[in-house]
Amino acid sequence: MRGDPAGLVDGIRWEAQDTVSESGSGESARSGSGDVPARALRPGGVPHGSGQEVSTEDWLEDTRASYDTVAVSYADQVRHLLDETPEERAAMALFADLVRTGGGGPVADVGCGPGRITAHLHGPGVDAFGIDLSPGMVEVARRDHPGLRFEVGSMTDLDLADGSMAGLVAWYSLIHVPDDEIGRVLAHFRRVLRAGGPLLLGFHVGDGSRLKTRGYGGHPMKVHVHRRQPDRVTAWLDDAGFSVGTHRTLSSAESTLGGVLLARRRPDGA
Numbered sequence: 001m002r003g004d005p006a007g008l009v010d011g012i013r014w015e016a017q018d019t020v021s022e023s024g025s026g027e028s029a030r031s032g033s034g035d036v037p038a039r040a041l042r043p044g045g046v047p048h049g050s051g052q053e054v055s056t057e058d059w060l061e062d063t064r065a066s067y068d069t070v071a072v073s074y075a076d077q078v079r080h081l082l083d084e085t086p087e088e089r090a091a092m093a094l095f096a097d098l099v100r101t102g103g104g105g106p107v108a109d110v111g112c113g114p115g116r117i118t119a120h121l122h123g124p125g126v127d128a129f130g131i132d133l134s135p136g137m138v139e140v141a142r143r144d145h146p147g148l149r150f151e152v153g154s155m156t157d158l159d160l161a162d163g164s165m166a167g168l169v170a171w172y173s174l175i176h177v178p179d180d181e182i183g184r185v186l187a188h189f190r191r192v193l194r195a196g197g198p199l200l201l202g203f204h205v206g207d208g209s210r211l212k213t214r215g216y217g218g219h220p221m222k223v224h225v226h227r228r229q230p231d232r233v234t235a236w237l238d239d240a241g242f243s244v245g246t247h248r249t250l251s252s253a254e255s256t257l258g259g260v261l262l263a264r265r266r267p268d269g270a
Contacts, residue, residue, distance in 0.1 A: 059176070059177075059178060059181075059223075059224070060133065060154060060156065062222045062223055063133060063134075063176050063223050064133045064134050064135075065222070066212075066220075066221035066222055066223045067113070067132075067133070067134035067136060067137050068134050068135060068136035068137070069136070069219050069220060069221065070215060070216040070217070070219045070221060071114065071134060071136035071137045071139065071140045072136075072140060073216040073217040073219060074113065074114065074137075074215075074216045075113070075114035075116075075137075075140045075144065077216055077217075078113070078114070078116060079114075079116060081116075081253045081254055082116065082117075082120055084252070084253040085252040085253050085254055087248065087250050087252060087260070088202070088252060088254055088260060089120075091200065091246075091248070091260045091262060092117070092120060092121060092200065093124075094246070094262065095121075095167060095169070095198050095200040095262060096121060096124055096126050098167070098198040098262075098264075099126055099166050099167040099197075099198060100125075100126070102166060102167075102196060102197065102198070103166065104126075104127065104166060105127060105165070105166030105167075105194075106127045106128075106129065106164065106165055106166060107121060107126050107127060107128040107129070107165065107166055107167040107168065107169065108128075108129060108130075108131055108158075108160065108165050108167075108168045108169070108192065109121065109128055109129065109130045109131065109169045109171070110131050110155045110158070110168060110169065110170050110173060110189070111131070111132060111133070111155060111170055111171070111172075111173020111174070112130030112131060112132045112137070112138075112141060112150065112173075113132060113134075113137050113141070113173075114137055114140045114141050114144055115130050115140075115141030115142075115144055115145045115148060115150055117130075117169060117171045118130040118141070118145065118148055118150070119144075119145045119148060121169070122148055126167075127166075128148070128169075129148065129149035129150065129151070130148070130149070130150040130151070131150075131151055131152075131153040131155075131158070132150070132152065132153070133152070133153070133154050133155075134152075135152050138150045138151065138152050155170070155173065155174075155177070155185050155188060155189075156177075156181065156184060156185055156188070157188070158188045158189075158191075158192055160192040161192070162191050162192065163191075163192070163193070163194045163195070164192055164194070165192045165193050165194065165197060166194065166197055167193070167197050167198045167199070167200070168189055168192065168193055168197065168198075168199050168200075169199075169200045169201075170189070170199070170200070170201050170202075171200070171201075171202040172202045172203060172204070172254070172255070172258075174201065174203055174226075175203055175204055175225050175226055175227075176223050176224060176225065176226070177226070178224070178226070179226070182236050183236065183239070183240065186236060186237065186239075186240035186242070187240055189240070189265075190240055190241045190242065190265055193265040194265070195265055195266070195267040195268070196264055196265060196267070197264065197265045198262060198263070198264050199237075199242060199262070199263045199264065199265065200260075200261070200262055201233065201259070201260070201261045201262075201263070202254065202255075202258060202259070202260050202261075203227075203228055203233060203258065203259045203261075204225065204226070204227040204228070204255050204257070204258060204259070205227060205228070205229065205230065205249050205255075205257045205258060205259045206227030206228070206229070206257060207227060207228075207229065208226075208227060209224045209225060209226045209227070210224070210225045210227075211223075211224055211225075212224070212225055228259075230247050230249060230259045230261065233259065233261060234247070234261070237261075237263050241265065241266050241270075242263040242264065242265055242266060243263060243264050243266050244261060244262070244263045245262055245263065245264060246261070246262040247259060247260065247261040247262070248260050
């Protein structure tokens, strides 16, 4: 990871209370082809008037199967994105510094995909490991980063001890989680983080959802991609027991309009 411990990368610095916000909707440079507009969605990702409900098992299985299918081509397409994104690297440098100054310890990259963020954080000495829903993605991550730890797991039911994590990253991995599951996921994030532990999120900024049917070389997929406004994400975090210190909305190779947000777990009772 290039940059100093204060979050300075290629002349771009992130500070603990830095906030820059814009509005709009963005599409991901990470998404590949095949995004098609979905009809207006209920919070759970169900089209209005469909008469159907999407269960937790359904969207998890769709996400798992889709990323198993595209794991190799996805890894090839996103492998060097951080080289083109100094803003995001600066945010990760600040996150890493907060972990170190907090005494260090394990950091979970939840929804790690092929492990590029895990490896990037591990470079400056952060004890990062990856968790992903897709066994195919975990296989690719282990192939590409053989010295690091990766395991299959779900952010809806993290198999980690309470208060055991010094930090947690969810880098564009909440984008497939329906609104009505976000509270459950953030509750798990808070449970496994120790008091004061930093949480780094990346997400697509905007409103509504898109149904992805193909991507990363034209492979079939079936996932909803949810876009959210930063103030909505901030409100969810506040309700879940986090304090948001920093966020930016920016355009980069990661997303044509992406949000990067850094929060910390509030102590119990705070």
